[in-house]
Amino acid sequence: MLSLTIFLPLLAAALLPVPRLPARWIWVAAAAADLVLVVVMWLGYGGGIGYEERLRWIPSVGAGYHVGVDGLSLPLIALTAVLFLACAIYSLKSTERPKSYAALFLFLQTVSTGLFAALDLLLFFVFFDLSIVGMYFVIVGWGHGDRARSALKFFLYTFLGSLALLLGFIGLYLGGDPRTFDIVELTANPPQAGALVLLAVGVGLAVKTPTVPFHTWLPPAHTDAPAAGSAILAGILLKMGTYGFARIAMPMLPGPWRQYAWVIIVVGVVSILYGALVALAQQNIKRLIAYTSVNHMGYIVLALGAAGLAAGDVQAKQLAVTGAVTQMVSHGLITGALFLLTGILWDRAHSYDLDRFGGIAASARTFTLMTAVAAFASLGLPGLSGFIAEFQIFAGVIGTGTPGAVVAGGLSIVGILITAALFLRFLQKAFLGPPGELRVSEALPREVTSIAPLLALSLVIGIVPRWLLDLIEPFSAALVTWVSR
DSSP, X not given: OHHHHHHHHHHHHTTTTSTTOOHHHHHHHHHHHHHHHHHHHHHHOOSSSEXXXXXXXEGGGTEEEEEEEOTTHHHHHHHHXXXXXXXXXXXXXXXXXXXXXXXHHHHHHHHHHHHHHBOBHHHHHHHHHHHHHHHHHHHXXXXXXXXXXXXXXXXXXXXXXXXXXXXXXXXXXXXXXXXXXXXXXXXXXXOSOOHXXXXXXXXHHHHHTTOTTSOTTHHHHHHHSOHHHHHHIIIIITHHHHHHIIIXXXXXXHHHHHHTHHHHHHHHHHHHHHHHHHHHTOSBXXXXXXXXXXXXXXXXXXXXXXXXXXXXXXXXXXXXXXXXXXXXXXXXXXXHHHHHHHHHHHHHHSOOBGGGOOOHHHHOHHHHHHHHHHHHHHTTOTTSHHHHHHHHHHXXXXXXXOHHHHHHHHHHHHHHHHXXXXXXXXXXXXXXXXXXXXXXXXXXXXXHHHHHHHHHHHHHHHHOOHHHHHHHHHHHHHHHHHHTO
8 A cells, every 4th residue: 555655646647648638637636546545544554664565676785665654754644645735736727838747746746755655775865866856847847037046056955965865875884784775674773883974864864954054055946936846845855854864864873863962953953043033034925934944944953953862851852853743744734835825926926025015914815814824833823733843842852951952942942933023024014004016816716725724734733633643652752762772
């Protein structure tokens, strides 16, 4: 079932060249079918590594097609299915070259699901690199503005990061006994690898996340990408970096991770504060949301760094990891919705200039309501998923009891205040007050159908999070145990 879930979108893409078949509806049907498969897997999951599949691939180097799911990967695979379906529905409008557009997104869905399910480093790397190629063509083919330059910058930055990641994977392979690329085996018997391997793996994943100072490719890529491309880039592709930290760097390099935990914590805090402050200064709405992603990814890095501290309360570390995984899911839903909402602004006014908008609430009430919910979820309002994630992160980081972690947690809370200020400023200028230069009409049924479920899921997680936390917590406990070895 897992392989079918991974490759079903790619099989659907193979149907697109057939004449007279509606490309956009094939995309919607494939994404919906994939979501049904994920729900079935979720309901049938029994703990540990589930739905595991193994096939020989390159036995001479110990690499194989090895996939499976657990409390880290299954929530992200579910997020992938939900967000790609939302983008498919959002894209039902007339699009330039619809067959190619749908094919690229179906390709990206297979690549994303495959990466989160991969239990082999070489297989992980293949999916990691293919995601760069797919998103490059989405930006350069259907973006706007200086899309060629933005796409090239995105490709060069993230591809360079992937080369560093490959060097790190080779280091893990050479340090293993026996030598293998199998993630399960390398986790059970961590390789003899040191700080240089962690540096290579960490830089490769930090570029993808992205953390400061490897974030500069992100704002232009988001600004010039189509709305659905931005939603997938922020909602799914950024999670490949933080997922790699939790799946690969932490359990396979527990000694170096503990040794450099404070460096990782500092990187997280800097990303939180820098991302929020720069977002506050933006007049371009899409760049504003892009910089909040740097801020929100910083919370995840902070939590994972705190989980690697040699001292501190074990249960607090587990809580921090649970919050980090919850934040991955929450950020995907919220920021995916925000970027689709900015697509409505572009479709109506062909501008992201905050100063040119005003009084949108008077002419587009549903659009205003959805934007307000997404903004409040992003700033961590209680009752929405952002609060659940960030509360666990702060409680876990501060709860470790180490003085440095308490200071780091306290500084990071300032990021929430800045995020609240920037989103309230955005809502005030664009939606309230006198009408602006540009007018925005009401959201269409297609747009509401694609965005509202993302916000509803954020609300469900914010009010009733137990169904998600029960899945994540066993993995969090196991990860903290691995890192403490």
